[in-house]
Amino acid sequence: MDSSQLRKNRDLVLEDIQKAAVKSGRNIDDIILVAVSKTHPASMVSELFKHGQAVFGENYVQEATAKIDELQDLEIDWHFIGHLQSNKAAKVVGRFSLIQTVHSLKLANRMNKLAGEKNIRQPVLVQINPGDEDQKSGVRPDQAEELCSQIIALESLDLQGLMLLPPFFDDGEKSRPYFKRLRLLKESLEKSLDREFKHLSMGMTADFKQAIEEGATLIRVGTRIFGPREYCR
């Protein structure tokens, strides 16, 4: 894809974000576009960065850290959004401004130890498993409170909210009930844990408008910006 098309794609997504925000009476500043650059080269990331896109999401540790190294002179906010194994935690803690996919206490403990050694507080989200398909990753909604309260007790992790990867539908309206449930879960956790969470990460190319209408603060858009990938999630 040429660079003018890339910039145009991103601008069109921003227009749609704006429309969805207006429609739902939300402040546009509360919605952050995470450009999901997995499988796409660092050159496309730097092109978009020059165009004003500051936040990028990556799924694969090796691919992501190679891009981060290559683009280290740019002040990019990198988010980790892929499945994370505890044995890879050392490669992500301190390198991503937000790690969105914490799914177990084991992983959280490991990350907490690493962040402590680096003298940082690592921002994280807990990934929620929507529960009604054989999805590999995320904690079940009924176990979210326990995991969140355990993470809150870890002093080198900064729990900022929840992330959701629902089953894929072409029709974004089909995702809406999942988004609604995630928002309600966040609200109920805020009550029971007596704290506010800044982020709800939900919505991708097919359904980010619905996600915004249901309260998303982080939307993760790949295909609509970068075009199709050669392999899928």
Ligand SMILES: *Cc1c(COP(=O)(O)O)cnc(C)c1O
């Ligand atoms: C790949 C991926 C995205 C982006 O998906 P698109 O449909 O290309 O917008 C968002 N979130 C996660 C967790 C992903 O793995």
